[in-house]
Amino acid sequence: MRRLLTIALVSGSLAGAALAQDAPVVSATVKKVDTAQGKITLDHGPIKNLDMDGMTMVFKAADPAMLKDVKAGDKVKFTADRVNGQITVTKLQKAK
Ligand SMILES: [Cu+2]
Numbered sequence: 576m577r578r579l580l581t582i583a584l585v586s587g588s589l590a591g592a593a594l595a596q597d598a599p600v601v602s603a604t605v606k607k608v609d610t611a612q613g614k615i616t617l618d619h620g621p622i623k624n625l626d627m628d629g630m631t632m633v634f635k636a637a638d639p640a641m642l643k644d645v646k647a648g649d650k651v652k653f654t655a656d657r658v659n660g661q662i663t664v665t666k667l668q669k670a671k
Pocket of ligand 1: 627
């Protein structure tokens with residue numbers, strides 16, 4: 576049972592990674608970081624792959640470790656996609 580669950584989780588994250596490669600990079604300003612919940616609030620530009628205009632909203636982080644190096648006020652570039660039904664930041668880096 577445990578092994579089945581592990582396989583499901585691994586294949587789920589592989590699917591997410593494959594989708595992320597196609598996702599366009601979007602610019603955003605960090606509004607809030609919640610490392611405990613693995614969530615980040617971004618004031619983001621249009622996200623074409625999610626058919627979304629610019630707005631401020633909360634995203635789940637694909638990996639909470641992604642949030643360690645960013646803080647409110649930072650300019651970032653990110654990709655987002657729907658992973659297991661949740662809008663998720665799949666890549667995140669500080670804008671230079
Ligand atoms: Cu949005």
